[in-house]
Amino acid sequence: MRFFKAVLLAALISVGAAAQAHNYHMGLTDISFNPRTGSTEIVHTYTAHDVEALLMNLYQRNFDLGLEEDQAVFRRYLEKQFSISANGKRLPIQWVGMEAKADSIVVYQEIEKTPLPASATLHDAVLSDFMPTQVNTVNVAGFGRPAQTLVFTAQKK
Template identity: 50%
Template sequence: MARRVRALLATALACCCMAAQAHLFHVGITDASFNQKTGSTEFVHTYMTHDALALLASLYQRQFDLSQPEDEAILRKYVEKKFWVEAADKTRLPLRWVGIAVDAQKVVIYQEIENTPLSKAALIHDEVLIDFIAEQSNTLNVQDNGMIRSLIFDRRTIDQAVR
């Protein structure tokens, strides 16, 4: 009986330790691609919900519910400051906020540059969560002409050429 209790306690302790270790990686993934039907370049960003909520709580000292339009607007304002795309002439291409989808694990943000092919993008700036979490690393997968390239953004590299 004592052996079972010890085994049960050891298992419970191991589970607690695993839960504490589960969020060691701070990553964001963005997929960028040209939509032939709409003629627009689309960006789909995915971040961990916990990280996004921790950022907003730190900035505004309150709890957030990203399913509420006013809280989504605050996240939108932050993302629009930290992620942008430049053309070759150094002007920013107009990113339109399409919306978000949120669950307990992830926040998915949809943006697009209307009526603009990906080839117009010369530089991407991605500092989302990087300014808040030192270990944050964001990967941007660029799909262009059937090829996929990945750009990695972190504290040392927040601007990268698309080509």
């Protein structure tokens, strides 16, 4: 009986720890210039669980982000929530692809044959419309100016 209580206590502690383990919601975006192609490359990384929870909330069904048709749903969402503008006009960000890993979703985009203008304005509301505690960090480097790190939240998009 004592052993059973110890096992039960250990199980309850680990379940509680698992519930507490994912209380920080974050996304990371790296924007850089590729001098070989002349294009601006954008790589987004999000927690798979958060993306799946968002899609489940929006569409009330499970998604397999390894499937192209389910990736297309997330693509439409991401393209609404993330944009780059210059001189009041949205820049044409091309979708390159997406990798769905067990713990993360990685999205590849580019602005073909265009360096990021110094006057560019970023809008990043990915997942922060769904999770108010979402923090999106954007690193911008390689455009002939010092690297910058920008932080976006539900209050600062």
